[in-house]
Amino acid sequence: MPAFSNSPRRENTYIIDPENETEMARLMLHDRLLTKGMGGLFPERSDFSTIHKVLDIACGPGGWVLDVARTYPKIQVAGIDISQRMIDYAQAQAWVRGLPNASFRVMDATKPLDFPDDSFDLVNARFLFGFMLPASWPRLLQECQRILRPGRIVRLTEAEWGFTNAPAFEKLCSLSSKALQQAGQSFSPTGQHTGITPMLKRLLRDARYQHIQHMAHMIEFSAGTEAYDGFYQNLMTGFKLLQPFLIKWGGTTQQEVEDLYQQTRVEMQSDDFCAIWFLLTVWGQRPEPFPQNEAAAS
């Protein structure tokens, strides 16, 4: 039961039925691909002395949270997601893996977050473009600021579709961008890209974060590269699950997306398949309160 066909769009705007079991497994794989492609869990950071409590927004099945919990046993790491089944699954995994420092709760990232002020040292969010409406971003970033301790970090990672030499693959990506725009979930004025990467720093600036920085990542998943296998499995599953969304919003038919899907499979299996993917991570600090004397002087 696709979440978007029988529930009001405001309730859950995620473009794929997130409670499909294969999708949950795919998201686990996706988390790993992403972490590896980004060069680790915290590629921009070497000092962990101030990091005690971490939150991951829209954690899905919890891949990132579980990895952080395993790698940094002293860090308490929480994950939130709108899907009860996703959270149940993440909890089950934390138990099997023996990770008491990982916890999970059901929460909607587009609503006020149920955490006290000054709770976290780092709030992480990756790939929110799949469900966030442009208007939801400022409120979420305000909420992050509230639950962060002063001077602590929010970190966002988003991406555009890949660039390839494969025509059907390109067409599917372009249909997806178009569908996102039609569904009102894109910053792109023309629907030619996901539209989120050019906005990330602006969104942080508007929400008054300080010391805003960025790091770009490029992952090659051409035929024969190390990343290829994972991307192949992930994309073939992802494109399949995306079909209902494309049919609803992309101005396409079941027949057309199925043909494109089959052609994409053939293209990706070709020895000369070339592809890269760009991701952008931006991060900023919640402002420190003014020191007493400085506040008095101004």
Next chain:
Amino acid sequence: MYAREESVPIVGKHVLIAEARAILRTGLLNIFKEDPGVSRVDEVVTSEELKNRIKSQLPDLIVIHQSLLTDMQILSRGQFVILAAEVDKNMLLAAHASGALGYLSENASAEMLRMTLSLAEREFLLDPAFTSWILYYINGDTLPSGNPEVLTVREQEIFELLRSGLTNHSIATQLGISESTVKSHIARIFRKLDMKRRPVKRPPPSSNATEGC
């Protein structure tokens, strides 16, 4: 970070299926054969046969049914995936500890099964279909000790629907079975799980439930 080498030659993977039942074995064989990254799929029917086979040649991935798993020690870390009809708690924890790549339902989708091909050592793909069972174990820590009887796949399915708050009638409709069959399944589930009442849908998290976050 992904290695910087331009490319590595594409060498197809060698998969070995260890499953006693012909229908499941043939299905698995075909599912893995369809993957372009797989060049060879072999099959064994008994655990003896498996032992002998891996003495002479080690495949890249062994897909083994829990029922054939007599000795996990003979399997190498990062090279096997376990299929199960239902969760065996000890087997699941042993699988994770022994470096299995995954613990999946024998009813897992073809896509999910093929995902195991791209897993690296230290990764562990747990089938989301097993979630309600594992949550039961977690919460069951406070229940009387001793292993509860194991739910069948159908009972797990019905248990999951029960947890989501469906009535017997809706469960029967959804699964295409009669209401009286649903009732008898539920009676068995209650007995096995030592439950007195239908599970209630969990309330939304309250604001004081932030410990550990």
